[in-house]
Amino acid sequence: MEPEAPTVIGLVRTVCGDILPEHVGLAHCHEHAFILPGPSSRVNPSLLLDDLEKTSAELREFHAAGGRTIVDAQPIGEERAPTMQRLASQRSGVHVVAATGLHRGIYYDASHFRFRESAAALAARMIAEIVDGMAEYRGAEVVRTTDVRAGPIGPPAASLRPVAPPAEKRSATGLLLPCRSGRRPPRLPLGSGGQG
Numbered sequence: 001m002e003p004e005a006p007t008v009i010g011l012v013r014t015v016c017g018d019i020l021p022e023h024v025g026l027a028h029c030h031e032h033a034f035i036l037p038g039p040s041s042r043v044n045p046s047l048l049l050d051d052l053e054k055t056s057a058e059l060r061e062f063h064a065a066g067g068r069t070i071v072d073a074q075p076i077g078e079e080r081a082p083t084m085q086r087l088a089s090q091r092s093g094v095h096v097v098a099a100t101g102l103h104r105g106i107y108y109d110a111s112h113f114r115f116r117e118s119a120a121a122l123a124a125r126m127i128a129e130i131v132d133g134m135a136e137y138r139g140a141e142v143v144r145t146t147d148v149r150a151g152p153i154g155p156p157a158a159s160l161r162p163v164a165p166p167a168e169k170r171s172a173t174g175l176l177l178p179c180r181s182g183r184r185p186p187r188l189p190l191g192s193g194g195q196g
């Protein structure tokens with residue numbers, strides 16, 4: 001008797017709510033709908049993406065061409081724009097899956113909590129973003145929390161200090177999470193198959 005194929009029953013968490021996997025459609029799995037003023041645009045001004053109208057228009061073009069979902073890979077920090085992500089999704093009809101997690105160290109000031117909080121504290125921030133909603137930041141300070149929930153964990157890069165492994169986030173949230181690493185792929189013990 002052949003072993004049964006694993007059955008994955010899940011939802012995809014978008015900024016407008018959870019959807020069934022069959023509604024994801026044609027998807028771009030690493031996009032940047034918004035990059036608000038911050039380290040990226042200080043390094044390269046062309047990286048600034050802070051125009052709701054332009055992003056919404058581009059997403060409408062994507063939808064007209066058959067696109068249905070993007071993953072906005074902008075992780076925790078002042079450059080991410082949860083409220084605008086939701087508005088752009090509503091205005092375009094494109095599902096937007098938002099990221100939590102942390103960017104590479106070069107995208108944060110040396111005093112940022114990213115470099116000094118424990119793995120458990122960082123994981124708690126990420127889990128709260130998936131379960132309750134993402135925070136909006138000014139520098140390292142939370143300006144406000146939103147009810148716009150994150151889907152995937154963002155890029156835990158090779159330079160990151162040890163952070164709670166993806167499995168911990170999965171067990172706390174019940175979500176399957178795509179994950180991006182630096183040089184080495186993360187260990188994904190649950191057969192979730194995420195990579196890239």
Ligand SMILES: [Zn+2]
Pocket residue numbers: 030031032073
């Ligand atoms: Zn990116």
